[in-house]
Amino acid sequence: MFRKVLIANRGEIAVRLIRALRELGIASVAVYSDADRKALHVRLADEAAHIGASPSSESYLRMDRIFEVAHTHGADAIHPGYGFLSENAEFAAACADHGVTFIGPPARAIRRLGSKTEARRLAKQNGVPVVPGTEEPAARLDDARRVAREIGYPVMLKAAAGGGGKGMRRVDTEAELESAVRDASSEALRAFGSDEIYIEKLIVNPRHIEIQLIGDVHGNLIHLGERECSMQRRHQKVLEECPSPLMRTRPELRDRMGEAAVKLARAAGYANAGTAEFLADDAGNFYFLEMNTRLQVEHPVTELVTGVDLVHLQLRAAAGEPLGLRQTDIRWQGAAIECRIYAEDPDHGFFPSPGRILHLTEPAGPGVRVDSGVYPGWEVPLDYDPMLAKLTAHAADRPAAIARLLRALHECAVTGVTTNLSFFRDLLRDPEFAEGRLHTGFVAEFVERRPRYAPDTLLDRLAAAVAAVHTRDTEPERPAADPLRYSRWAREGRRSMLR
């Protein structure tokens, strides 16, 4: 096992990794930028080193500085966390050149699965379903008609050269196809200089479900079940859970998706932790999207339900130890739900709200896990992702987990920055959420029907009274103020001077 591990990351994930290292008796080396000198991960690590200015391109993405720190501090491995350098095959390969172990999959597996087209090809070769569609652009209308008939309506037309919604058309029937192909082609030509069009099956209201994988270098590779991550805003996950509510009606789906993910990872020569992302529909169809070749933000959900510590396993696997777990050893107990607490304003399009955290109350009690990267007095920097903490609840079943997470949210409070806590309180009380009818457009729809705060005269009166008292007690004293309002320390001081 390693003696000392450098953590090439920041925030809550760096704190999470330091905790695992300490549990295994391994020393930790934190790295930090200008903005992070006082960050929680720096406070908690055994050793720490400055690596540059606040922008990540000048610090957390600087391989040369990270390797330099690894050398001077004598680290024998590097954990990249998520984001930053975690899915950079070049970095993974360079670790070997610098004599340190990269805690993650082999560089060539990252390379093979990192390219979307390569990963899609590998999936098809191994019988893992992908969203049906054309690999090559549909040259003529006849081709488009034939392909659309094959894969079934509705279909989506996409510009081969582009993105960002330009040249995209939803087509529900064959009657609409001709004009849609014409419009999409000319739009694509204007936007990207190429009129080539792909056709893909449109998955209506899909769920986003992913499979957690873990493997060692001795050929053991297993899955730890699914996480449903359909709750997204701006294509970013905000709430994740295991089991997926879909498994209630389709319990066989976990094994089918798990086996597909294991097959694909095996074909890519995978080891260590990784996640295969899929779109799924209520009929039980699923389609491979992409592979995340790293630890995920939402890994606590899986840890709580399976009782497996993914970071411990990552460290053991990277050190060459066998996994010590077979697929049949994995059991899923109860339900876990995680919400990501961001410094952002849910009433104004989830816009980031940086600033100084003045007060922070973290929830506690049975079945509650907090993975936080902040503390009261911490200035949330402008330079990085505005996630403050993750709050995860684990209970016997989904309704109990929802109730427990709501209870934890009731205890949780952050002041100084605006957070999305109130959004989660409302979401978890939503009847449609409770029924588990989730899809990737759910949050956008929910925001529209989210109940607004109805002014309450008692709360108004209490808030006004508290603000007035707070103002009176915190503003500097007036010269002619009532002497009784001087602090006892001041009175004591004056008395001692009169003696």
Added chain:
Amino acid sequence: MKWHVMVDARMVEVDLAALPDIEEVEPGVYSAIAEGRSYLLRVAHVNNAHVVDVDGERLIVDASDPHRSAPRRRGVREGRLDVTAAMPGKVIRVLVSEGDRVEAGQGVVVVEAMKMQNEVKTPRAGRVASVRAVVGATAAGGDILVSIDQ
């Protein structure tokens, strides 16, 4: 002593001589007992206003001592409106120049924070009196970006 306190946009009168049962239990954290119920209120002073968290709700409260200052009307002067940065960020683009006519809801400055760009809009129509935002500069929350004569 009676204070007039604004809670969101609602006026609430507070008599400091006849307060409800309120105790500061931690710095900035108040326990209130009212009508037999227990409430926890957290106060933070952010951008010249108090933000009070209670029951998961976030109320913007403007409480100023009536003996210290006349009630402030932030951002509004004689026919002039100051468009301010709601949060700290870097000025990416200035969309108007001095003398331009602007319509209510028109974007005037683009501010970036945490890799997200936000177009700051003027709430009212008028003529741009001055532009204080400088491209590339960092604006603090509450900083005046553009002033508009109505």
